[in-house]
Amino acid sequence: MSITSRVKKVLTGNHATAYAVMQARVDVIPAYPITPQTTIVEKLDEFIENGLLDASMIRVESEHSAMAAAIGASAAGARTYTATSSHGLLYMYENLWWAANARLPIVATFVTRAIGPPWNIWSDHQDIFTLRDSGWILFMAKNAQEAYDLTLQAFKIAENPNIRLPVGIGYDGFYISHTSEPVEMLAQDEVDAFLPDKRSIKPLLDPSNPYTIGNLPEASFNFLIRKNMWGSMESSIDYIKKVGYEYYLLTGRNYGDLVDKYRCEDADTIFVSIGAMANEGMVAVDRLRSKGHKVGHMALRLLRPYPEDEVIDSIGNAERIIVMSRAVSMGKGGILFTDLIDVVYRNRLNVDVYDIVVGLAGVEVVDNDFIKVYNDVLDGIFDKRETIFLMGGKYV
Amino acid sequence: MSKVLYPVSKPGAGAVGKTSTWRWQRPVINLDKCTKCGLCWLYCPEPAFEINEEGYPVVKYDWCKGCGICYNECPVNAIEMVNEE
Numbered sequence: 048m049s050i051t052s053r054v055k056k057v058l059t060g061n062h063a064t065a066y067a068v069m070q071a072r073v074d075v076i077p078a079y080p081i082t083p084q085t086t087i088v089e090k091l092d093e094f095i096e097n098g099l100l101d102a103s104m105i106r107v108e109s110e111h112s113a114m115a116a117a118i119g120a121s122a123a124g125a126r127t128y129t130a131t132s133s134h135g136l137l138y139m140y141e142n143l144w145w146a147a148n149a150r151l152p153i154v155a156t157f158v159t160r161a162i163g164p165p166w167n168i169w170s171d172h173q174d175i176f177t178l179r180d181s182g183w184i185l186f187m188a189k190n191a192q193e194a195y196d197l198t199l200q201a202f203k204i205a206e207n208p209n210i211r212l213p214v215g216i217g218y219d220g221f222y223i224s225h226t227s228e229p230v231e232m233l234a235q236d237e238v239d240a241f242l243p244d245k246r247s248i249k250p251l252l253d254p255s256n257p258y259t260i261g262n263l264p265e266a267s268f269n270f271l272i273r274k275n276m277w278g279s280m281e282s283s284i285d286y287i288k289k290v291g292y293e294y295y296l297l298t299g300r301n302y303g304d305l306v307d308k309y310r311c312e313d314a315d316t317i318f319v320s321i322g323a324m325a326n327e328g329m330v331a332v333d334r335l336r337s338k339g340h341k342v343g344h345m346a347l348r349l350l351r352p353y354p355e356d357e358v359i360d361s362i363g364n365a366e367r368i369i370v371m372s373r374a375v376s377m378g379k380g381g382i383l384f385t386d387l388i389d390v391v392y393r394n395r396l397n398v399d400v401y402d403i404v405v406g407l408a409g410v411e412v413v414d415n416d417f418i419k420v421y422n423d424v425l426d427g428i429f430d431k432r433e434t435i436f437l438m439g440g441k442y443v
Numbered sequence: 444m445s446k447v448l449y450p451v452s453k454p455g456a457g458a459v460g461k462t463s464t465w466r467w468q469r470p471v472i473n474l475d476k477c478t479k480c481g482l483c484w485l486y487c488p489e490p491a492f493e494i495n496e497e498g499y500p501v502v503k504y505d506w507c508k509g510c511g512i513c514y515n516e517c518p519v520n521a522i523e524m525v526n527e528e
Contacts, residue, residue: 209447259453264452268450
């Protein structure tokens, strides 16, 4: 049954994503299974078999081939989707960059999962951050509803003729991919009206006007390709906000804010985190607020392009920021921290920033971890120049 | 917003600029030996050969990289590779 009116269903993050992809009427899905992403493409296969989605599912022999097929399909003008995780993402890696430089509006879901060895299927954000510098627009959802909503918005953003960048939606493996929660879905006609006409996608491959893609140019052309991507990335922020606001008018769910601020207004201390653990951060804020502490939380919904203006606005007059990263740049620091510290320096913000790495390899992060770090920051036990590793409530 | 720059090009001579600067030897055709078979034109990996009105091959030295494939393929040894100065 296609969805003829708005409906709320209890769905896993993966199935919520699959519904959004179905409603976006994608044409081509090249896919290779990897935990914890697999149930997205399994569900899409089911939709195709049941006649709910008129798309080609290309069963490839590896993730590298999945993205290669996605590049071909998207270059031909097809609305193209795939999903992967962790080692699958790394196996896809070369072609993920290719898709970005070729300005192909592919949408992909990256269900975050730790990278081995040792073998591990639980969530951390190391895999999605390998795409940080590639030219993919990267979102991070913190629940199944956001996974659904951002997937629909992703197609609209990617296909804008002035942006034309691939868009990835990340969310935590298992915490979001495999747990169920109520998700409100739009009616099919609402989705059809929200998304652009698929036939408006400019094909790079056109038999009547043949071009080669990615041929050897002069080096300066490569330079300009990257510079041009930079410009599109920077200017995409306004359009991403516009699409988010349009979605807000449609659904009442606010995506015009690229930073999900929680009780930041008068806060002297602000936590920063992304994905599933942001929910724990907000619980911690409520608990600390109930004891009179002025704390807030900001969850970055958009990782690239970095929503610098909104981050500055969210920081406001805060005295300290505690950044909880679930991914680390080896030899440098928590990745959310290194992103933020650059904003603090360039804008000469007078604020102390603490670099905490948590939850690697799926080690549980709970509200108590946020509260413990907050108390220890107030007690002054940290050297601000250090990267602190907190595992299961203990510093390691 | 600025126009998107795509990494695409029309296939043809000069899409990468003049590739002749890579060359250290140039093919020189001895027209007295040439049988107009066209194999040099066919095997050239670049569009660096053209066939003139009389049917003889002509090297376009702006695009010739000096790879020597034509020299290797010529069945009557009509092509000589001459060192560039």
